[in-house]
Every structure is written in structure tokens, then in C-alpha cells.
Amino acid sequence: RKEVEQDPGPFNVPEGATVAFNCTYSNSASQSFFWYRQDCRKEPKLLMSVYSSGNEDGRFTAQLNRASQYISLLIRDSKLSDSATYLCVAPAYSGGGADGLTFGKGTHLIIQP
Amino acid sequence: EAQVTQNPRYLITVTGKKLTVTCSQNMNHEYMSWYRQDPGLGLRQIYYSMNVEVTDKGDVPEGYKVSRKEKRNFPLILESPSPNQTSLYFCASSLFPGTVKRDQYFGPGTRLLVL
Numbered sequence: 495r496k497e498v499e500q501d502p503g504p505f506n507v508p509e510g511a512t513v514a515f516n517c518t519y520s521n522s523a524s525q526s527f528f529w530y531r532q533d534c535r536k537e538p539k540l541l542m543s544v545y546s547s548g549n550e551d552g553r554f555t556a557q558l559n560r561a562s563q564y565i566s567l568l569i570r571d572s573k574l575s576d577s578a579t580y581l582c583v584a585p586a587y588s589g590g591g592a593d594g595l596t597f598g599k600g601t602h603l604i605i606q607p
Numbered sequence: 608e609a610q611v612t613q614n615p616r617y618l619i620t621v622t623g624k625k626l627t628v629t630c631s632q633n634m635n636h637e638y639m640s641w642y643r644q645d646p647g648l649g650l651r652q653i654y655y656s657m658n659v660e661v662t663d664k665g666d667v668p669e670g671y672k673v674s675r676k677e678k679r680n681f682p683l684i685l686e687s688p689s690p691n692q693t694s695l696y697f698c699a700s701s702l703f704p705g706t707v708k709r710d711q712y713f714g715p716g717t718r719l720l721v722l
Contacts, residue, residue, distance in 0.1 A: 537697055537713035538650070581650070595711060597642075599649035 498584050500598035507572055508606050514568040515601045517582030527565045528583040529556055532600065538581055542567070569603075577605045609634045611714035613698050619720045620688055628683045628717050630698030638701040639681040640665070640711065641673065643694040650697070656681055688721045695719075 500517045507513045519527070526545045530538040542549055544565055548557040555568040565584075569576055582598035611632045620626055632639065640655040642665075652665030656675040670692055672684040681700075685692060695718050699711040 535695075535716075537716050539713070540711070586652075595640075595652070597650040599647070 498582050498596050498598040500580075500582050500601045502599060502601060504602040504604050506604045506606055509572060509574055511572050512568065512570045513572055513603065514566055515580065515603075516564050516566045517598050517601075518562075518564045519582075519584045519596075520563065521584060521586075521596075522560075522563065524584045526585060527556075527558060528595070529554075529565075529567050530581040530583055530597075532579045532581055534579075538597075541580070572605045574605050574607060577603055579603070609712070611698055611700055611712050613696075613714035613717050615717060616715060617718045619722065621722050622689055623687050626685050626688060626719075628685075628696060628698075628719070630681045630683065630714055631679050632681075632698075632700040632712070633679065634700060634702065634712065635678065636700035636702050636712075637678070638711075639675065640699045640701075641671070641681070641683045642697045642699065643667065643692075644697065644716075645694050653683070653696075688719075690721045693719060693721045 498519050528543050529541040531541045532538040542551055542556045544556045544558045553570045557566045579600040579602050581600045583595050586596040614629045637658050641653040642650045644650045651667045653667055653671050654662055654665055654673040656662045659675055659678050662673050662675055675681055695716050697716050698714040701711045
């Protein structure tokens with residue numbers, strides 16, 4: 495399987511700051527990507543999907559750069575509740591079609607008061 | 608409420624004692640999958656199922672079995688558990704397995720300790 499790579503962090507960021515982190519993927523056939531958020535000892539939950547060049551949802555912006563094969567997640571006006579691990583996800587392909595998701599190992603974000 | 612449920616949530620067992628972790632979803636999803644999550648290794652796919660009676664290996668299938676006799680259920684079976692299968696296990700399901708809408712819904716996780 496092709497891999498998805500992320501900086502594990504931790505990223506320590508003061509409350510109210512803007513933080514961005516990237517994820518690189520190696521499978522150029524991937525068409526859609528996802529950012530999941532995972533709180534400690536909990537299940538991952540979908541944060542954003544990225545199908546074209548980018549997607550914005552409130553304080554969160556996800557961007558896709560196909561030429562360089564990376565996805566970024568930008569969080570503006572960060573809140574204490576944004577502290578979590580952020581997982582970058584790309585489809586996994588084999589043979590004739592998509593057969594699952596490949597998860598990055600996650601980037602740990604800590605928002606400090 | 609749309610959800611994925613797993614049972615048990617916590618399990619301590621001994622080497623060699625067969626166990627089954629159940630997974631059920633009420634969203635009529637075709638695609639279901641099992642992952643294990645270990646520190647430093649992230650989420651790794653064990654098995655997945657595209658539909659009833661259709662299952663395939665993921666990245667780390669050794670030591671595991673699955674079945675998909677009904678659309679809503681996808682149990683994970685450890686025939687002879689070993690300590691290296693101590694992990695946090697997640698079941699997930701998705702509505703569109705073959706298109707761009709592949710966001711998955713995860714169950715709450717099962718913490719397994721094999722002594």
C-alpha cells in the first residue's frame with residue numbers, strides 16, 4: 495500500500511493562534527482526502543473532506559496540492575478544544591478500485607491557554 | 608441514532624482463548640472495516656468488506672478472521688489470541704465504498720489485553 499506521512503508533532507500553539515500542518519501522500523491516483531480528528535482514547539471522527547483544490551468550514555481550511563502531493567489543514571483562532579490528534583487519510587487503491595483508506599499516523603496538537 | 612457499535616468495549620483474556628469482537632451498524636452501509644491502533648504505528652487496517660459475503664485482507668490480517676453474513680454485522684474473530692494482538696480495535700463503516708464519498712464512521716473502540 496501507498497503511504498501517507500505526517501509530522502507527529504506535538505505542535506504546541508497558544509490559544510487564538512493560527513496553526514497549519516501538512517500531510518504528504520505517495521499515491522498519485524488518489525482523488526479524495528480526509529482529515530479526521532481523534533481525541534485521546536476515542537474513535538476518529540471526520541473533520542473535513544477534500545475533493546478538489548480545497549475546502550473551508552468555519553475556522554478550518556483544508557487544501558490539496560496535487561502537483562506536490564500534499565494536503566494541508568489550517569486552523570484559525572485556535573481554541574483549547576482543538577487539542578487533539580489530526581489524522582490525514584487517503585484512499586488506498588489496489589487493482590481495479592478503491593478498497594479502503596490509508597491513515598497517516600497523526601499530528602498531535604496542543605493548544606495552550 | 609446512526610451509529611456503529613462494538614462489543615465488548617474492554618476485554619482481558621489469555622493467550623490461546625478464542626474471542627469475538629462484534630461490530631454492528633444501523634446505517635445500511637455496504638462497506639465495513641476493522642482497524643487496530645497501536646502507539647507509534649497509527650491505524651492499520653486488518654480486514655474489510657465491500658458487501659455481504661465479500662471480505663478481503665487489509666494490511667495486518669495475520670491472526671484474525673472476519674465474516675459478513677449480514678449487511679449490518681462484521682465480527683472480528685481471534686482464533687488463538689497472542690500478546691502481540693493487545694491493541695485498541697476500531698470497527699468502521701461507510702456508505703459509498705467505491706466513490707469519492709468514502710468518509711467512514713467509527714465505532715467507539717475495543718481495548719483488548721492478551722496476557
